[in-house]
Amino acid sequence: MSFDLVVSGRAFVKGEIKYSEIGITDGKIASVKSSVKGGEKRIDVPGGVILPGFIDPHVHFRDPGMTEKEDFSSGTLSAVHGGVTCVLDMPNTLPPVTDVSMLLDKKDHVKGKAYADYGLFAAVTPGCSAGMLAPLVPGFKLFMGSTTGKILLNDDAEIISTFRDIALTGKRISVHAEDDRMISKEKENNCRDHLRNRPVEAEINALRRLSRFKGMKINICHNTNAESVALAGELGFTTEVTMHHLFFEADKFSSSEYKVNPPIRNSAVRDKLYRSFINGKISMFGSDHAPHTLSDKSKDFDEAPSGIPGVETTIPMVMNMVRNNTITLKQAVSMGSETPAAAFGMRKGRIEEGCDADLSVFDTRNFAKINVRKLHSKAGHSPYEGWEAVFPDIVMVRGEVQIEGGEFCGEKVGKDAYGKH
Ligand SMILES: NC(=O)N[C@@H](CC(=O)O)C(=O)O
Numbered sequence: 001m002s003f004d005l006v007v008s009g010r011a012f013v014k015g016e017i018k019y020s021e022i023g024i025t026d027g028k029i030a031s032v033k034s035s036v037k038g039g040e041k042r043i044d045v046p047g048g049v050i051l052p053g054f055i056d057p058h059v060h061f062r063d064p065g066m067t068e069k070e071d072f073s074s075g076t077l078s079a080v081h082g083g084v085t086c087v088l089d090m091p092n093t094l095p096p097v098t099d100v101s102m103l104l105d106k107k108d109h110v111k112g113k114a115y116a117d118y119g120l121f122a123a124v125t126p127g128c129s130a131g132m133l134a135p136l137v138p139g140f141k142l143f144m145g146s147t148t149g150k151i152l153l154n155d156d157a158e159i160i161s162t163f164r165d166i167a168l169t170g171k172r173i174s175v176h177a178e179d180d181r182m183i184s185k186e187k188e189n190n191c192r193d194h195l196r197n198r199p200v201e202a203e204i205n206a207l208r209r210l211s212r213f214k215g216m217k218i219n220i221c222h223n224t225n226a227e228s229v230a231l232a233g234e235l236g237f238t239t240e241v242t243m244h245h246l247f248f249e250a251d252k253f254s255s256s257e258y259k260v261n262p263p264i265r266n267s268a269v270r271d272k273l274y275r276s277f278i279n280g281k282i283s284m285f286g287s288d289h290a291p292h293t294l295s296d297k298s299k300d301f302d303e304a305p306s307g308i309p310g311v312e313t314t315i316p317m318v319m320n321m322v323r324n325n326t327i328t329l330k331q332a333v334s335m336g337s338e339t340p341a342a343a344f345g346m347r348k349g350r351i352e353e354g355c356d357a358d359l360s361v362f363d364t365r366n367f368a369k370i371n372v373r374k375l376h377s378k379a380g381h382s383p384y385e386g387w388e389a390v391f392p393d394i395v396m397v398r399g400e401v402q403i404e405g406g407e408f409c410g411e412k413v414g415k416d417a418y419g420k421h
């Protein structure tokens with residue numbers, strides 16, 4: 001058998017790190033063995049571990065409509081620099097993705113712009129043509145609490161009837177679970193006020209209301225507290241966690257840079273969330289990359305939009321946790337690659353025959369401090385400036401090298417993972 005490319009080195013294969021030779025043909029992994037013959041081209045990875053490319057199941061790339069904050073090129077460029085080879089983009093762009101024609105318009109619009117593979121979510125709206133949308137999307141997104149964009153749906157009767165249609169399609173519904181009726185709109189001056197207006201109970205109550213959908217394919221986004229995580233687990237839902245909810249506390253991190261929905265919680269809530277993450281109770285990382293320009297974020301707290309960028313820093317921070325033995329590599333790969341691929345039905349996320357040849361190589365000896373000037377998002381700011389992280393040495397999207405020796409050498413090879421219909 002001849003391959004277009006053979007990548008060899010220590011690789012994470014079926015839960016173990018072992019020397020492997022990965023034969024790649026037409027962008028797919030065709031063979032994984034201790035030795036494969038042939039290969040037009042060979043890349044011998046000198047150090048570090050070859051991992052499946054990471055998948056970020058939750059980004060907001062603002063394209064179309066708010067491209068001064070991010071566009072598909074800057075967003076996916078940022079992604080590959082952080083070891084992320086596939087992103088799932090949320091539908092609160094302008095116009096929002098609420099029907100087939102808007103979805104197809106957005107697909108046309110972003111085509112040819114991406115450095116990483118991608119999928120585009122559709123919003124859950126009453127009467128959305130779930131059956132027609134389903135083959136074209138990774139899943140559907142429900143916003144139960146108001147936030148950037150205007151696609152709120154918080155009425156039980158409407159949620160029930162729409163979920164019934166979506167259940168028939170087999171697609172997962174990612175939920176922004178904050179009960180809007182429990183969100184107060186009083187003036188805010190800092191993150192403590194934002195937290196007062198959007199209490200933990202709003203999140204837990206939204207989840208309680210979803211308990212009637214036990215066993216359905218539902219994913220609870222950006223969990224901020226251990227109770228939500230536990231309840232979601234009991235209901236058979238998948239869960240996401242962000243770095244900002246794991247690491248920030250409203251008392252210490254109070255400026256509008258940290259204003260985000262759901263909000264940064266207090267230290268007691270954060271500590272319990274962190275423990276449930278360490279104990280393996282959370283399914284996936286999701287950056288909730290929500291870029292806003294510095295001038296937007298510099299407005300008075302009450303006026304400033306909510307959202308924190310993170311697509312480029314999430315996995316490097318995760319790999320730093322692996323370096324520190326805070327979590328195992330197995331947990332990092334499960335939460336960052338395997339589970340998102342399985343949850344959203346992609347042949348990605350594993351170094352196995354038949355999967356896309358999305359690979360990332362990390363060497364935990366190469367840690368560095370995050371430097372905002374070296375990040376690629378248009379946001380131009382990061383709350384993680386100066387934090388230690390491990391950035392990837394090599395990143396490959398379906399066999400196409402995007403990063404080598406830590407340097408960008410890529411092209412806009414990114415494809416819609418739900419596009420062949
Ligand atoms: N997380 C945020 O605070 N903002 C997100 C929307 C969202 O996920 O709530 C955004 O699009 O700006």
Ligand SMILES: [Zn+2]
Pocket residue numbers: 058060090288290
């Ligand atoms: Zn979001």
